[in-house]
Amino acid sequence: MAGPRILVVEDEFSISEPFSRLLAREGFDPVVAPTVSEALDEFTRQRPDLILLDLNLPDGDGRDVAREVRRESEVPIIMLTARGTETDRIVGLEIGADDYVVKPFSSAEVIARIRAVLRRAPAGEEEEAAEDREPLEVRGLRIEPASRKVLLDGEELDLSRKEFDLLAELAYASGDVVTRDELMSRVWDENWFGSTKTLDVHVGWLRKKLDDDAADPRWIETVRGVGFRLADPNA
Numbered sequence: 001m002a003g004p005r006i007l008v009v010e011d012e013f014s015i016s017e018p019f020s021r022l023l024a025r026e027g028f029d030p031v032v033a034p035t036v037s038e039a040l041d042e043f044t045r046q047r048p049d050l051i052l053l054d055l056n057l058p059d060g061d062g063r064d065v066a067r068e069v070r071r072e073s074e075v076p077i078i079m080l081t082a083r084g085t086e087t088d089r090i091v092g093l094e095i096g097a098d099d100y101v102v103k104p105f106s107s108a109e110v111i112a113r114i115r116a117v118l119r120r121a122p123a124g125e126e127e128e129a130a131e132d133r134e135p136l137e138v139r140g141l142r143i144e145p146a147s148r149k150v151l152l153d154g155e156e157l158d159l160s161r162k163e164f165d166l167l168a169e170l171a172y173a174s175g176d177v178v179t180r181d182e183l184m185s186r187v188w189d190e191n192w193f194g195s196t197k198t199l200d201v202h203v204g205w206l207r208k209k210l211d212d213d214a215a216d217p218r219w220i221e222t223v224r225g226v227g228f229r230l231a232d233p234n235a
Contacts, residue, residue, distance in 0.1 A: 003027040004049035004118055009039040009065060010080065011058050022107055028114070036060040040068055048075060050118060052110070053097075055081040063095055070096040074161040076117045080105065093201045096160070120188050136171055138230065141210075141219070143171050157209050162187060166202050170220065170230040179227040203228060 006023055010016040011034040020030040031046050033039040036059050043051070043065075051069065055062035066077055078099045079092045092100045098117050101110055133145040142151040148164055150157045159167065165187045169178055183199055203220060206212070212219045221229050 003029055005029040005031060005046055006114065007039065007042055007046060007048035007051045008032045009051060009057070009062060010054045011035065019107065026111055036065055039065045043069055050076045050078065050114060053077055053079050055079060066095045066097060070160070078113060078117060093198045133172065138171060138174050141171070143168055152210065159209065162202055163206055167206055170228060174230045177223045177227050177229045183227060
């Protein structure tokens with residue numbers, strides 16, 4: 001039986017061909033797409049378990065693939081690119097990448113990152129445990145774990161899976177500080193070895209969707225050097 005299906009979006013045959021063989025040897029089921037259009041077609045047809053995504057593609061930018069995928073799926077995305085600046089990494093995280101690897105890269109490292117990201121993908125028992133929580137309401141913000149819905153003053157917010165999980169962790173500890181390490185462990189993975197910048201990016205997204213101001217927060221407070229907390233409703 002084939003293992004997790006990996007969609008490799010890469011136009012350089014000298015990279016995609018040997019890497020696909022390596023993925024197959026490691027127990028994965030690789031599917032290669034060399035263009036943006038083929039990547040989106042294969043995503044729809046194959047429903048991969050993870051996407052390895054190059055940014056420089058002959059018919060467009062790989063980030064367009066990430067944006068389209070994120071409109072309908074939380075499938076893990078690892079970006080593979082020669083663009084290694086901090087700005088490039090932040091943009092990648094902001095559009096939904098789970099990890100970011102700069103070329104040239106070690107094949108062993110990418111395989112390790114694939115396994116780590118797949119471990120962080122929602123597991124049945126953990127997801128069920130989270131959904132066993134009772135609905136919670138804090139000053140017009142209602143969280144319904146069973147349906148994974150968040151309503152603000154009666155209006156449903158459009159949150160990604162990670163955004164929902166992050167907000168839930170803060171809400172169920174309302175008024176208490178949740179450390180960065182605790183959030184990374186609970187929402188991502190205790191074995192996460194990528195940049196924690198992804199946490200800051202997701203907090204920024206949540207603030208925008210909550211119409212919150214980091215300088216004068218109604219909802220999410222930054223406790224510098226420690227973590228975050230959902231503002232105390234009694235404060």
